[in-house]
Amino acid sequence: MFDNLSNRLTSSLDRIRGRAKLTEDNIQEVLREVRMALLEADVALPVVKDFIAAVKERAIGTEVSKSLSPGQVFLKIVKQELENVMGQANDGLNLRAARPAVILLAGLQGAGKTTSAAKLAKYLKEREKKSVSVVSADVYRPAAIKQLETLAGEVGVNFIPSDLSQKPIDIVNNAIDYAKKAHKDVLIVDTAGRLAIDDDMMVxxxxxxxxxxxxxxLFVVDAMTGQDAANTAKAFGDVLPLTGVVLTKTDGDARGGAALSVRHITGKPIKFLGVGEKTDALEPFHPDRLASRILGMGDMLSLIEQAEQQIDKGKAEKLAGKLKKGKGFDLEDFKEQLQQMKNMGGMTSMLDKLPGMGQLGNIQDKVNDKMFVQMEALINSMTQAERRNPDLINGSRKKRISAGAGLQIQDLNRLLKQHKQMQKMMKKMSAKGGMQKMMRGLGGMMPGGGFPGSR
Structure with a gap:
């Protein structure tokens, strides 16, 4: 998300970042480009107008003129105003209610309500340690109830059956009674949607x-519909006392207009982002972190949180112990690291959160998560002895391994080169000051140096 907007904004703001003095003229020039970037990102016009006016007022005022580094202050103002547009701080769920706390999901058909119900259930179960039940009150789409039942089974939460012959109000009241008796903390209700807003649905x-x-x-809306997402949310908000928004399919939205428009137009906070199809692909919405990502500053906090949740601590400790004893980092260990990165959403998801990635041009285009699959296939094609001692892999073995994986010898050579680089980096990590050395090592593995997954 925000790929195009981020590239446009960072290139515009870079020109003013190092200015010793800012004038109304050079501020106007940059703001003109910022305005165009926001409009191209499908941000709603009223949002763009208010944002530009707020930045201009602060930039031309004493805030910048009295600063020793006005270019940096200007960038700070843009970041703060982006946060203001999106809501300033994370607005979490309010679960302070008699059990069960009922969460109602509303939205149009196809927005991802059912999937979001399962993702939210998994989030509450694993991150908030809540006991969760889910129920479908969608009596118009026969597959909706079955879909929610299947997803509930996948994420390991209680599914309360419902029937197409029942009225939605009866379904939910019965579910609340059941959840009370079962001492459930939360009940998530998936409701029916339509292809478009109509009076019957609203009633x-x-x-x-x-x-x-x-x-x-919570209003569930597809981010790929751009500023229409904000307008649809407003229409629902006029009828329902919405408490927040879940923005889905953000991984497929390169523009980001919905995220920048929803709060301003509806007055309701975005509480979660759907960032993929998997049931764990739901992130709490942090405006400050997202503003940093838009401006190419990265989002290390989210990356660290993601690592804490996804990385297998037992395997990490085992590897650390192995390195500490001076044992080498073999291809079996390398395969484990590839799997850990896949668990964290893949290389593209990680790069999106690293500072300065936007300034490296088309690096994200060079990174291909499918390469992870190829590298795993090559390692799986090796014998146990070859994985533990890659120096054994000579010409004839290379032919056998690459043929077994259905790949070329050059693919295997690339894997072996990347393993060597990772091996060096792991040695640095196990020495004193490991984290700093690791970051330098990462820099050496960027495209040109052979970052995993790059060509």
């Missing part, structure tokens, strides 16, 4: 909301 969802009185009413 039904309004009646359901009044009968259930949920503690959270």
């Amino acid at each position: 039904e969802i309004k009646a359901l909301h009044a009968a259930v009185n949920p503690i959270e009413t």
